[in-house]
Amino acid sequence: MNPPAALAVLGDPLKFTLSPVLHRAGLAALGLPGDSEALRTPPEDLGERLRSLAARGLRGVNLTAPLKEAALSHLDRVSEDARRARSVNTVGFDPDGWWGETTDGPGLIDLLESLGRELARTRVVLLGAGGAARSLALSLCAAKAEVAASSRRPDDVSAAWSEIPEAELLEWRSAEEDARLARATLVINATPLRDPTPLERIDRSALLIDLVYGEGPTPWVMAARALGREAYDGLGLLLFQARRSLALWYSRPVPVEPLARAVGWPR
Numbered sequence: 001m002n003p004p005a006a007l008a009v010l011g012d013p014l015k016f017t018l019s020p021v022l023h024r025a026g027l028a029a030l031g032l033p034g035d036s037e038a039l040r041t042p043p044e045d046l047g048e049r050l051r052s053l054a055a056r057g058l059r060g061v062n063l064t065a066p067l068k069e070a071a072l073s074h075l076d077r078v079s080e081d082a083r084r085a086r087s088v089n090t091v092g093f094d095p096d097g098w099w100g101e102t103t104d105g106p107g108l109i110d111l112l113e114s115l116g117r118e119l120a121r122t123r124v125v126l127l128g129a130g131g132a133a134r135s136l137a138l139s140l141c142a143a144k145a146e147v148a149a150s151s152r153r154p155d156d157v158s159a160a161w162s163e164i165p166e167a168e169l170l171e172w173r174s175a176e177e178d179a180r181l182a183r184a185t186l187v188i189n190a191t192p193l194r195d196p197t198p199l200e201r202i203d204r205s206a207l208l209i210d211l212v213y214g215e216g217p218t219p220w221v222m223a224a225r226a227l228g229r230e231a232y233d234g235l236g237l238l239l240f241q242a243r244r245s246l247a248l249w250y251s252r253p254v255p256v257e258p259l260a261r262a263v264g265w266p267r
Contacts, residue, residue, distance in 0.1 A: 003033045003034050003035050004033070004034060004035065004057070005034065005035050005036065005037050005056065005058060006023075006027065006032070006033070006034025006035065006036065006058060006059050007020075007023040007027075007034065007035075007036040007058060007059055007060060007061065007062075007249070008020075008036060008037050008038070008039050008053060008058060008061045008062075009023075009036070009037075009038050009039070009061065009062045009063070009064065010039050010040075010041040010046070010049060010061050010062070010063050010064070010067055011038075011040070011041065011063065011064035011065055011066075011067060012040050012041055012042045012043070012065075012066060012067070013040060014038050014039070014040045014064070016214055016215065017038050017064070018213075018235070018238060018263050019036070019038065019062050019064075019238065019242060020035075020036035020037060020038055021262050021263055022238065022239060022242040022243075022246075022259050022262060022263060023036035023062075023242065023246070024036055024262070025258045025259045025261070025262035025263075026242065026243065026246040026254050026258070026259060027246075028258065029254060029255055029258040029259070030246075030250060030252065030254065032250065034059075041067065043066055043067060043070040046067055046070055046071065046074060047074050050071075050074055050091065050093075050098065053093070054093040054098065058093060059092065059093065059249045059250070060090065060091050060092040060093055060245070060248075060249045061090075061091050062089055062090055062091075062241075062242065062245055063088060063089050063090070063091065064089070065132075068087040068088055068089055068102075068131040068132070069086050069087060069088075069131050071088040071091060071100055072086065072088060072100065074098070075088065075091065075097075075098045075099060075100040076096075076097030076098050076099065077097060077098075077099050077100070078099065078100040078101070079099075079100070079101045079102070081101070081102055081105065081135070081138050081139075082100050082101055082102045082135075083163075084134075084138060084163035084164065085102050085105070085131060085134040085135040085137075085138055085163075085164075086131055086134065086160055087102050087104070087130075087131030087132065087134055087135045088100035088101065088102060089101075089102050089103060089104055089132075089135070089241065089245070090102065090103050090244075090245040090248060090249075092248065092249055101245075101248060102135040102138075103241040103242075103244035103245050103248070104132055104135035104136060104139075104237070104241050105135040105136050105137075105138050105139025105140070106139055106240075106241070106244050107237055107239075107240035107241030107242075107243070107244050108136050108139060108140070108188075108237055108240070108241075109139050109140075109143060110240040110243070110244070111209075111236045111237055111239075111240045112186075114236075114240070114256075115207070115232075117186070117207065119140070119143035119144065119145055120143065120144040120145070121144065121145070121146065122140070122143075122145040122146065122185050122186050123145070123146045123180075123183055123184050123185045123186070124137075124140050124145050124146065124147045124148070124184065124185075124186045124187075124188065125148050125149075125150065125170075125177070125180045125181055125184045125186075125187045125188070126147065126148070126149040126150065126188050126190050127150050127187065127188065127189045127190060127191055127193075127196045127197060128149070128150070128151070128189065128190030128191035128196075129149040129150065129151035129154070129157045129160075129161065129169065129190075130157075130190065130191075132190050132211060133149050133188075133190040134149075134160065134161065134164060136188065136190065137149060137161075137164050137167045138164055141164060141166040141167055145186075147166065147167040147168070148167065148168040148169070148170050148177075148180045149161070149167055149168070149169055149170065149190075150169075150170040150171070150172050150174075150177045150180075151169060151170070151171070151172060152171075152172040154169040154170065154171050157169070178201060181197065181201045181202045181203070182201070182202075182203060183203060184202060184203060184206045185203070185205065185206050185207065186206060186207050186209070187202050187206050187207075187208050187209070188208075188209045188210075188211065189208075189209070189210040189211060189212065189220060190211050192212060194212075194218065194219050194220060195219065195220055195223075196210075196220065199220075199223060199224055199227060199229070204227075204228075204229060206229075207230050207231070207232075208220075208221065208224050208229060208230065208231035208232070209231070209232050209233075209234070209236075209237070210231070210232070210233045210234060211234040211237060212233065212234050213233045213234035213235040213238060214233075216267075217231075217232075217233045217267065218233045218234075221233045232266070233267075235263060235264075235265055235267065236265055236266065238263075239256075239259050239260060239263060239265050240256075242259065243256060243259055
């Protein structure tokens with residue numbers, strides 16, 4: 001008999017997700033019963049889905065696109081970082097109310113530290129300016145990195161970025177973006193694009209991270225590696241943000257190694 005579900009991941013679409021694998025590995029590492037499931041959930045169904053899962057006794061859920069901002073209106077309380085980023089990727093169902101947090105930014109810091117990267121004065125360009133990018137920018141700015149985010153419509157997203165005045169908004173494919181990429185030490189693709197920017201625009205020594213992940217490294221990552229560059233897909237961030245979520249749900253530290261083994265990180 002399968003153990004009852006304790007956790008889930010919600011998004012739309014959910015063509016490929018390893019979040020349930022990470023959840024199960026984390027539960028096993030903590031010696032806790034429970035399973036995890038992936039549930040396709042469009043934004044208009046999010047409220048009913050959350051009510052249903054809470055009624056079933058789930059501990060919490062992770063959220064992916066396009067639900068991270070939509071979740072804010074369904075929660076009793078959210079962290080300051082989630083409010084500033086307008087992005088929630090972790091929801092907990094507590095008896096005294098549902099709460100929301102973003103573990104994307106802290107997870108990125110954990111990932112970079114695992115790669116031996118010094119955060120202070122890192123020159124970061126985020127390709128994309130959505131909720132995930134804002135969550136990353138908050139943590140990077142707190143770590144004293146120099147952060148710029150590139151958007152196709154910077155005027156349209158400027159209000160959402162007003163809570164992160166330390167980060168600079170750039171226009172996509174602009175001269176300012178060119179200059180930033182030429183001196184960047186970390187470039188993060190926070191868009192769904194397969195080829196977010198030509199690699200020749202980026203300094204060869206920069207670390208490249210693509211937030212997209214699938215069954216293998218993304219084409220952008222593979223192209224960078226073929227040129228001898230250090231590049232990783234989004235599996236690493238998924239692992240470290242899930243570890244942070246598990247620690248919040250169960251109020252105890254979660255070891256990295258069992259989660260890494262479960263999904264084959266690093267790859």
